[in-house]
Amino acid sequence: MLSPAAQIGSDDSERDGVFKKSLHATYFFCHPPAPSLSPLMGSSITLSGCTEELEIPLVELNGDAKGADTAEGTPLLGSELDSDSEEKEQVLFDPNDPSMARYTKHGVWDHWEDISLAPTSLFKLKLPHTIAAKIKVPRDVYRGWPYVARMLTDMATVEGSKTYFTFYLIMSTLSSVLPSLDLWYNSQFLRMIEVAVETRTVNKDALLRIAGGQVVVSVLQRGLRSLGNHLNERFDKRVGRKFASRAFRVAARLDVPTHGDSSVRQTIDSLYYYDENPLTRGSRDVVQLFSDAVNFATQCGVLFSVLQGHYEGAQFLLVVGILRLLYDIAADAAPSRSRYRGRGAYAAKTTDDDYLQKSGLESMVAQDSYRKDIVAGGLGDVVSQQYDRRMHNLSDKPTDLRHIDAVTGLARVWQIILDHAESPFDVFCQMYTCLQVVNSPSSAPFSLSTLHLVTSTVSSLNNQLSSLGRSIEGISDDVLSIRRYYETVDMPNKIPDGLTPFPENEFDLSNGISVEFKNVSFKYPDGTGKNVIDNLSFKIEQGQLCVIVGENGSGKSTILTLLTRIYDISEGQILLNGHDIRTLRLADVRKAVAVLYQEYTIFPLPFSQNIGLGDPNSLEDMDMIRQAAELGGAAEFIEELPHKYGTYLERPVYDRWDPEPSKHSAYAGKEFDFKDLKLDEGESDLSGGQKQRIALSRTFMKSIVSSENVVGLLLFDEPSAALDPKAEHDLFTRLRKLRGSKTMIFSSHRFGKLTRHADLIIYIAKGQLMEAGNHVELMKKDGEYAKFWNMQVEDFLS
Numbered sequence: 116m117l118s119p120a121a122q123i124g125s126d127d128s129e130r131d132g133v134f135k136k137s138l139h140a141t142y143f144f145c146h147p148p149a150p151s152l153s154p155l156m157g158s159s160i161t162l163s164g165c166t167e168e169l170e171i172p173l174v175e176l177n178g179d180a181k182g183a184d185t186a187e188g189t190p191l192l193g194s195e196l197d198s199d200s201e202e203k204e205q206v207l208f209d210p211n212d213p214s215m216a217r218y219t220k221h222g223v224w225d226h227w228e229d230i231s232l233a234p235t236s237l238f239k240l241k242l243p244h245t246i247a248a249k250i251k252v253p254r255d256v257y258r259g260w261p262y263v264a265r266m267l268t269d270m271a272t273v274e275g276s277k278t279y280f281t282f283y284l285i286m287s288t289l290s291s292v293l294p295s296l297d298l299w300y301n302s303q304f305l306r307m308i309e310v311a312v313e314t315r316t317v318n319k320d321a322l323l324r325i326a327g328g329q330v331v332v333s334v335l336q337r338g339l340r341s342l343g344n345h346l347n348e349r350f351d352k353r354v355g356r357k358f359a360s361r362a363f364r365v366a367a368r369l370d371v372p373t374h375g376d377s378s379v380r381q382t383i384d385s386l387y388y389y390d391e392n393p394l395t396r397g398s399r400d401v402v403q404l405f406s407d408a409v410n411f412a413t414q415c416g417v418l419f420s421v422l423q424g425h426y427e428g429a430q431f432l433l434v435v436g437i438l439r440l441l442y443d444i445a446a447d448a449a450p451s452r453s454r455y456r457g458r459g460a461y462a463a464k465t466t467d468d469d470y471l472q473k474s475g476l477e478s479m480v481a482q483d484s485y486r487k488d489i490v491a492g493g494l495g496d497v498v499s500q501q502y503d504r505r506m507h508n509l510s511d512k513p514t515d516l517r518h519i520d521a522v523t524g525l526a527r528v529w530q531i532i533l534d535h536a537e538s539p540f541d542v543f544c545q546m547y548t549c550l551q552v553v554n555s556p557s558s559a560p561f562s563l564s565t566l567h568l569v570t571s572t573v574s575s576l577n578n579q580l581s582s583l584g585r586s587i588e589g590i591s592d593d594v595l596s597i598r599r600y601y602e603t604v605d606m607p608n609k610i611p612d613g614l615t616p617f618p619e620n621e622f623d624l625s626n627g628i629s630v631e632f633k634n635v636s637f638k639y640p641d642g643t644g645k646n647v648i649d650n651l652s653f654k655i656e657q658g659q660l661c662v663i664v665g666e667n668g669s670g671k672s673t674i675l676t677l678l679t680r681i682y683d684i685s686e687g688q689i690l691l692n693g694h695d696i697r698t699l700r701l702a703d704v705r706k707a708v709a710v711l712y713q714e715y716t717i718f719p720l721p722f723s724q725n726i727g728l729g730d731p732n733s734l735e736d737m738d739m740i741r742q743a744a745e746l747g748g749a750a751e752f753i754e755e756l757p758h759k760y761g762t763y764l765e766r767p768v769y770d771r772w773d774p775e776p777s778k779h780s781a782y783a784g785k786e787f788d789f790k791d792l793k794l795d796e797g798e799s800d801l802s803g804g805q806k807q808r809i810a811l812s813r814t815f816m817k818s819i820v821s822s823e824n825v826v827g828l829l830l831f832d833e834p835s836a837a838l839d840p841k842a843e844h845d846l847f848t849r850l851r852k853l854r855g856s857k858t859m860i861f862s863s864h865r866f867g868k869l870t871r872h873a874d875l876i877i878y879i880a881k882g883q884l885m886e887a888g889n890h891v892e893l894m895k896k897d898g899e900y901a902k903f904w905n906m907q908v909e910d911f912l913s
């Protein structure tokens with residue numbers, strides 16, 4: 116498993132400390148020791164020097180993170196380097212000591228960061244963007260264009276987005292024209308100076324006009340840039356929320372066979388994370404591309420008009436271009452926040468309820484294991500509503516740790532130097548030409564004004580070109596994502612919905628639901644191809660208690676699964692109150708049937724929600740939730756937990772910390788004690804029986820405690836498998852007492868406790884009916900059931 120430190124660069128919603136997407140970790144190539152002293156620990160700690168840093172993609176191997184060897188040497192993780200170093204020392208990372216840690220409140224996160232780092236590796240070369248990536252762009256854009264058009268139409272329906280979008284587009288277009296205007300004014304100004312030197316006269320009106328124009332352009336440039344950024348951010352958030360919410364809805368509505376399709380799941384996974392929504396990125400990139408293209412075209416126009424008649428300037432342009440490229444490479448190598456991050460000790464903690472629950476809901480719809488419960492519980496809508504509510508509460512609060520500005524100290528200085536190196540570079544070009552003019556006027560390629568215009572335009576064009584390149588490359592990916600998004604949005608579920616409401620009137624269910632299997636055969640879509648249920652027929656009357664018995668693998672669970680239409684049968688008919696289940700509205704069937712599957716799941720939500728989701732209308736009603744927990748036998752142990760009903764079985768978001776800071780940190784080689792921060796609070800593991808009690812409580816919430824008495828059929832698949840004998844006895848007694856006249860079906864292979872009270876026992880083997888009747892009848896028959904019963908009694912007596 117990766118250390119939580121590695122998680123910092125990953126998506127927030129990663130679980131179990133394991134990366135699933137592309138990620139990078141910091142590796143160090145160690146050269147002969149270049150000692151440096153820790154500013155915090157005085158002279159007692161000496162660190163080996165590491166002078167180069169590279170980012171190397173990790174591959175997940177046996178749950179561990181390994182970096183690929185490179186030709187230059189074998190990369191070592193910080194922890195491996197530590198092993199040969201100094202004695203380990205117990206240090207309390209005191210988050211409250213400003214000389215040790217920097218505290219940042221970043222949205223939903225509290226973040227403490229080791230401030231002892233002194234960056235030594237400032238450079239990291241990046242390969243230039245590949246041409247190949249750009250070549251496939253037009254094709255991708257062409258194929259995906261209908262989807263992009265649909266996205267733009269959809270974006271227009273987001274409240275307020277039309278205004279934002281229009282303004283943003285105007286800003287971008289204006290901003291893209293301004294640099295050329297600025298260049299033009301500059302050249303006019305220089306031209307005027309040249310004329311003034313030659314003729315000793317100045318046209319004051321023109322001078323004022325030019326100076327005024329320049330001021331206006333400069334103010335506009337800055338103003339539009341910040342306004343554009345602001346609008347961009349707001350626009351992104353609004354559109355992002357809408358698309359994330361829609362994608363979540365799509366994911367939540369998928370049925371089991373559709374969700375089981377790995378390609379569907381992959382697309383869903385990549386879509387609904389709010390921070391990473393490719394559609395938001397797509398919309399922004401489309402505008403950016405447009406703006407870059409306008410900017411590029413106008414500047415080319417300026418350059419073209421200037422160079423007309425100055426063909427000797429081509430050589431000069433080449434020199435300037437190369438110099439400019441070198442500058443860009445240096446700028447590209449500047450330290451970025453992501454490269455700096457993760458090298459020191461840090462801890463990040465979140466207790467934001469909205470963020471935790473939003474992440475929990477995301478895991479819930481993403482993972483296959485929860486799907487059956489979501490579908491059978493008809494939870495698609497309620498989880499979507501909950502998700503929207505959490506998103507709304509989160510509003511613009513940042514949730515992504517990567518946005519904390521981690522670049523400080525020297526690295527920051529280096530960044531600033533590079534940011535400002537651009538002007539001296541341009542000045543250098545001008546100086547060079549000035550000297551040429553002075554030394555040999557006839558060899559000078561341009562006049563001073565033209566020179567200024569050319570160098571500035573070249574410099575600006577260069578920027579524009581790389582920006583355009585990035586936009587084009589990004590667009591290709593965006594188009595693909597947008598296309599996948601809409602294909603998924605439009606994808607129908609594999610289980611078609613019925614049209615008939617069920618029940619036709621609500622009182623129909625007060626006496627339970629009758630269930631009939633008529634020559635039913637079924638095989639799993641991803642199974643062996645053999646019928647798991649084979650020409651099975653039986654009828655359970657309204658209000659009966661039925662127990663389905665049979666050996667392992669005989670098809671008991673499958674029968675219950677078919678009754679909630681998780682899958683559709685291959686042949687025959689299943690009737691509920693005499694109606695073919697396929698004709699009934701799915702949502703109604705799932706409302707009328709409460710089910711506890713053998714592989715029940717505990718959602719990555721607080722226990723209160725896990726139980727409350729049994730009755731979405733009473734999700735916040737703690738009295739009802741407590742009552743359901745009492746019935747399910749979960750109340751007692753939940754009350755004993757420190758966070759009671761707010762406890763998670765598994766937190767959907769883990770706090771993060773770095774127990775192994777790099778060699779550059781003052782904390783290198785020491786052990787950490789973060790206990791004061793109480794990280795990862797609110798999580799509690801449960802025994803199998805306790806988990807089953809929580810799942811049972813959810814079923815009780817739906818069927819017994821619910822404010823709406825709409826359940827007519829209760830299905831329990833081995834509900835006592837993980838319970839101790841006393842809990843099992845209590846449960847069955849309670850169930851018999853509380854069910855009223857609802858129909859109840861159990862599946863069990865340990866049937867002693869139940870079958871004697873059953874109105875009907877169905878004995879199946881290999882998906883076929885062997886015997887049916889009550890206990891007395893079947894014992895009299897002395898067939899398979901009696902054989903099984905006697906075997907269990909013998910086991911008990913011997």
Ligand SMILES: Nc1ncnc2c1ncn2[C@@H]1O[C@H](COP(=O)(O)OP(=O)(O)OP(=O)(O)O)[C@@H](O)[C@H]1O
Pocket residue numbers: 639641642643647665666667668669670671672673674713862864
């Ligand atoms: N999702 C699935 N995909 C493919 N095959 C499955 C699936 N679930 C069950 N099966 C197969 O269907 C058959 C019946 O399984 P089922 O779970 O209904 O039996 P069961 O009687 O409930 O068994 P147990 O008593 O062990 O719970 C088994 O052969 C099983 O391997």
